[in-house]
Each structure stands twice: as C-alpha cells, then as structure tokens.
Amino acid sequence: MTNAKFEINADALHAYVDGQLGEAERTLLDAYLAAHPDAAADVASWDRQNQAINALFPPLNAEATPEALSPRRIARGVRTARTQLWRSVAAALIVIAAAGSLGWYMRGVFWTEEPASDRLIDEAVTAHALYVKEQTHAVEAAADSPNLMRWLSNRIATPIDAPDLTAQGFTFVGGRLLPGDYDGKDPSPAAQLMYQNASAERVTLYITAALPDKKDVWQFESRNGLDAYYWANDVVTCTIVSDLPETDVRGLGKTIFEQLTRHADSSWNPKT
C-alpha cells in the first residue's frame, strides 16, 4: 500500500489498521481520521477486531515446536522415502525382467511345440490307416515300376532303397509320395513304402529326409490301435506302422534301420 498515488479510501483504512502503510501515508491518514469521525470509528472497530483475533489465537512462539514439525526431520523422511521409492522401482524392474526372462526360458514348458517325431508319427499312422485298406490302389507306383525308388529318393532329397524284408515274410508292394510336415510350417515330402506278408498283413514305412537337428531318436507308440515305431538319425526318419504285435514291429525296425541308413548294427541303439 505504498503506491505513488496514495488515495484515502476504504482500502487505505484497512491498510492503516493492518500496519501496511509507510510513515508518510500514516501521517496523512492520522490527519484524515481526526477530521472524519465515521472513518475513525470504523478504524477503531477494526482495530479492536484485530486485537481480539490476536488474543483468540495467540502466537505460538513460546510453545515448543513438536519434533514431527521439524523441517530437517521431514526432509530426512522425504529423502528416505525417495530412496525407498527408487529402490522399489529398481526392485520392480528386476522382478519384471526376471519374470520376463523366466517366462521366455519356460516357454517350452507352457507352450510346448509338438515335437517333430509326434507330427511325423501322426502323419505316418494316418496315411497307413488310409491306404492299407486299398486293394487295387494301395500304392501310387508298384514295386516293379521303373525308377520308383529313384523318384522317391529325389523327392525326399535322400537316397533310399526299399528295404528287403523277405526274411521276415514281407514283400514290397510299392510306394507313394506324401506330405511330410514335421514342424507345421513348410510341408516337405515323405515317401511311404508298403509291404505285405502271406496273410495279407501290411506294414508301411513312412520315410523323410533327416530332420535339421539330425538327432538320434527312437520312439514306440500305439495310436488308434496301430503300433508306430519311429526312429530318426542323421540320414532319415522312418516310422514303421502296422497292427502286428509289438515284438514283430521292433524286430522289423532293426532290419529296416540297417538297410535304410547303411549304418552298422552297433548304431542300432533304441532306448524305447
């Protein structure tokens, strides 16, 4: 209220009461109040109010400030809280990162992709069930077709000969080309070879090129009442399907393995 152009109005009277005026202005107002009893009465009344209010709410200077209201103490608390906040944030980030990595690591557990062997066995069993019922069209090309095995070898990009199972009583009927989808992505070709014995029992071999991992796998499964004996190595995968007794199928497996892979007997090492 120390304006250059000081005007005596209600605001100035309030400022006078509240001690907001400079020396010169106060002198001016003193003179004004002496001449204006109405204004003087206002000012006196407000002054009494001020005194009463101050008496009603006395200053606390004498009263000790509680420790809880010490700015230093509060500042320490704020710093601690901040540190803790950062720690919590850091901890949360670590937990999130750990959970993420664990989830990625465990993805194989919770989202198991169907193993290649299961897919190939499925397809071998399905194809077997489909074609063994056929009498006239059981195979696409009969055993005596020229170039049958060269054609199939070319298509599955792996040289194979039809194993000779005459010692087990089976004769080679012929073969056909089928899809051989081991990873659910690009179907690659598979060769199905069919054999038959004197009692018209049939065995099919479902053969694909070696899988990218070229791992040795032996797997014996029963599906839909059929036995499927799957094995894989660095040359081919072969699934033998038939409804013969398990021991017969296992016996066939060894002969077929030796002939198809041209591996010595010693590498025949089924765990199942």
Place this chain on the structure above:
Amino acid sequence: MQNFLDEVEACVPALRRYARALTRNADRADDLVQDCLERAIRKQALWQPTGPLKAWLFRILLNLYRNELRLARRRGDHVPVDTLLVEPAVAPAQPGRIALNELSRAIATLVDDQREALLLVVLEGLSYSEAATALDIPMGTLMSRLGRARAALRKLTGAVEEPRLRTVK
C-alpha cells in the same frame, strides 16, 4: 538446502498458529502443517527463491486445508464448533469490548474465503500482496474479502460493542 530448511523452520510457528485459527483444533492443525511442510520440502524445486517463501508455504497450507474441508463436507463430517473451540489457557489482556467466545463463533460463521483472508492478514501480518499470493487471488479480491469479513464480524459482535454510532459503509 540448509538455508531453505532454516527459512522454512522460521515459518513453522506462524503456520501452526494460522492452521489452528482455521481448524480450531490443535491436533488437526499440526497434522495440516506437517503435510504442508512435507509437500513444501518435496516440491522445493518449484519454489522460486526470489518469491516470498512464507507466502508460498501459506499457499500450500491453504490448498491442503481446502482439500480437507471439501472432503470432509463431501463425507458429511459435521463437527460442532463449540467442542473444537480453542480457548486461550490464560485470559488475554483486555481485548476491548469484544467477547472472545462471541468473536470465535462469529469467525466460524464467516464465509470460508473471508475467514481465510482475514485471519491471514490479521494473525500473520503478511503484506497484502503476500496474502493475495498465498490465497491465490488478486489484490482487489483480497481487499473486498477483508472489507466484507470485517463488516460481518462487526455486525455479529455488535451487541457487545460500544453503542452503535453509525452504519457500516
């Protein structure tokens, strides 16, 4: 930082007194001041060293108080004024003709805006411009609230005041 904390500390008694006058409850007042100090220290970076620290602190206190009031009203909390009345422990020096309990009740009946403005100016001796800053209102608004508050108090406590000489302008 040390400087800032020292300056804040110097304002604590004034903040407590004002908070008591607003809330009429010493515990609530101190809680309010504690919140205010915490917020001020947390937001220290927002305070411009050129501005008056005291006004800034009062502004924070007032915002907290108003929020609390709003919440309490929404919840429908209802606290009888008389039970909260903080009577001075020692009888004060003769404060003129205004009876303190009557004044207390009169202040309680003031509109919030007017009470906040009047108490801030009268109790804390803030300059008008600081008070306007603290209340977050223009100077003209402050002056009119002050004028209305004083007129209302005069009317409310008039019975005990000296015989009426004139009307309020």
